[in-house]
Amino acid sequence: MKRSAELAALEQRLGHRFDRPELLRRALTHASISGPNRDDNQRLEFLGDRVLGLVMAEALLERDSSASEGQLAPRFNALVRKEACAEVAREIGIGEALKLGRSERLSGGRRKMALLGDAMEAVIAAVYVDAGFEAARDMILRLWNGRIDSVDEDARDPKTALQEWAQARGQEPPAYIQTDRSGPDHQPVFTIEARLASGETASAKAGSKRQAEQAAARELLDRVEGGA
Incomplete structure (x- = not known):
């Protein structure tokens, strides 16, 4: 052919x-x-x-x-x-x-x-x-x-890593809240806020809820580990 x-x-x-x-x-x-x-x-x-x-x-x-x-x-x-x-x-x-x-x-x-x-x-x-x-x-x-x-020595996805961080400190699992959705139906942009019971938060945007949750978890994990 x-x-x-x-x-x-x-x-x-x-x-x-x-x-x-x-x-x-x-x-x-x-x-x-x-x-x-x-x-x-x-x-x-x-x-x-x-x-x-x-x-x-x-x-x-x-x-x-x-x-x-x-x-x-x-x-x-x-x-x-x-x-x-x-x-x-x-x-x-x-x-x-x-x-x-x-x-x-x-x-x-x-x-x-x-x-x-x-x-x-x-x-x-x-x-x-x-x-x-x-x-x-x-x-x-x-x-x-x-x-x-x-590839990271520990390539756990950010949501898993953040949950384990919280549990190690006696906290409830992180919550993920959709705070915004923009863009056309065929190309949406989701804004997700990751929130720890202790009050720390971080937000991220992505083309799917899953990707936005992962990005928000990564941002929050970097923040709390950097401040530890």
Whole structure:
């Protein structure tokens, strides 16, 4: 199957030229535009998630032979979560190549974290099916390398870390209150305030409630630990 200039450019950024370019085309096809003659990327996404997980688990074990399971698990979660996949997808311009239905195009689908993360996992699977595990592994390690090197020694998500901080001091778990919602329906911005029982607060904004809660928790944790 002939490849378009757009797909050829993405192949260059991925560092993999497909023997079967239709696999890459399928990996970039969202369900909103699929049909009888066009497969979407959902099955590839399912496979790519597992390939990514195996590569990350292997890489973490190799890079820190003394780490316990309790240390490795949060690092692993930080590297394979949908947000991390979406960040990599943005860096290599997957959003511009996505095949979307009209409704998703109009609602900013090329920038949506979930769509980008899913597409990144599907692209991983496409490389795996096209050329095998080693090719997929090489691409993942190249694209994720900086993240693997810099993943925190304790990569617990900020909400978990803040809750543990509070519990260690006999406090109730932190509360998260939505204080504002702005922007259009297709691109909302949420403002969340994280609040400790002892009175400390911090606020953050993000495109999803979960991301805003995590950012507010991180800000509050930095504040209380810095003042400890």
